[in-house]
Amino acid sequence: GESVGLHLPTLSVQEGDNSIINCAYSNSASDYFIWYKQESGKGPQFIIDIRSNMDKRQGQRVTVLLNKTVKHLSLQIAATQPGDSAVYFCAEKDQGAQKLVFGQGTRLTINP
Amino acid sequence: DAGITQSPRYKITETGRQVTLMCHQTWSHSYMFWYRQDLGHGLRLIYYSAAADITDKGEVPDGYVVSRSKTENFPLTLESATRSQTSVYFCASSTAYEQYFGPGTRLTVT
Numbered sequence: 001g002e003s004v005g006l007h008l009p010t011l012s013v014q015e016g017d018n019s020i021i022n023c024a025y026s027n028s029a030s031d032y033f034i035w036y037k038q039e040s041g042k043g044p045q046f047i048i049d050i051r052s053n054m055d056k057r058q059g060q061r062v063t064v065l066l067n068k069t070v071k072h073l074s075l076q077i078a079a080t081q082p083g084d085s086a087v088y089f090c091a092e093k094d095q096g097a098q099k100l101v102f103g104q105g106t107r108l109t110i111n112p
Numbered sequence: 113d114a115g116i117t118q119s120p121r122y123k124i125t126e127t128g129r130q131v132t133l134m135c136h137q138t139w140s141h142s143y144m145f146w147y148r149q150d151l152g153h154g155l156r157l158i159y160y161s162a163a164a165d166i167t168d169k170g171e172v173p174d175g176y177v178v179s180r181s182k183t184e185n186f187p188l189t190l191e192s193a194t195r196s197q198t199s200v201y202f203c204a205s206s207t208a209y210e211q212y213f214g215p216g217t218r219l220t221v222t
Contacts, residue, residue, distance in 0.1 A: 043213035044155070098162065
């Protein structure tokens with residue numbers, strides 16, 4: 001069935017380095033993708049989104065890349081800071097549907 | 113601007129009891145959702161609602177009941193709580209695309 005998954009459950013990076021979090025999806029009908037950040041004890045918070053007619057979108061210190069050929073999504077965080085420590089989820093939305101399907105999440109840890 | 117709120121934030125209940133989790137949003141979003149979050153399962157959709165009086169099942173609806181008499185409220189009821197329903201519950205509301213999440217309710221069933 002449909003699934004959205006992450007290649008790595010945990011990622012540890014040095015403060016100041018760039019972080020790359022990956023996500024694989026299987027539903028070729030998905031037309032919208034979101035990255036969420038979840039800090040401990042809080043609800044998921046929107047970071048950035050991308051529609052299927054795009055392959056790259058940039059925000060403040062974050063970039064999302066979409067490769068529809070291999071059904072792969074990535075989140076790049078530039079100059080990672082201690083405040084970036086969180087669990088990151090990717091989610092996809094099927095064309096015409098309102099539901100999001102979430103991946104398992106990747107925990108990002110920042111080393112000083 | 114409160115956005116989306118959930119109550120209670122923490123709840124301990126006994127097996128077999130009925131418990132209702134509340135969700136309220138101030139944006140007048142049409143869509144609202146209930147998820148549960150467990151270790152190893154990420155976020156799983158329980159129920160969702162497209163508008164007042166329109167609800168539909170998600171991935172894991174068994175043991176839960178929802179209602180939506182007003183656009184801004186979307187309560188989730190566990191009719192007879194079981195230990196397997198111990199979890200963190202998140203409510204969300206949605207524009208056409210992005211979903212906004214509440215702070216969550218941590219429910220423990222003993």
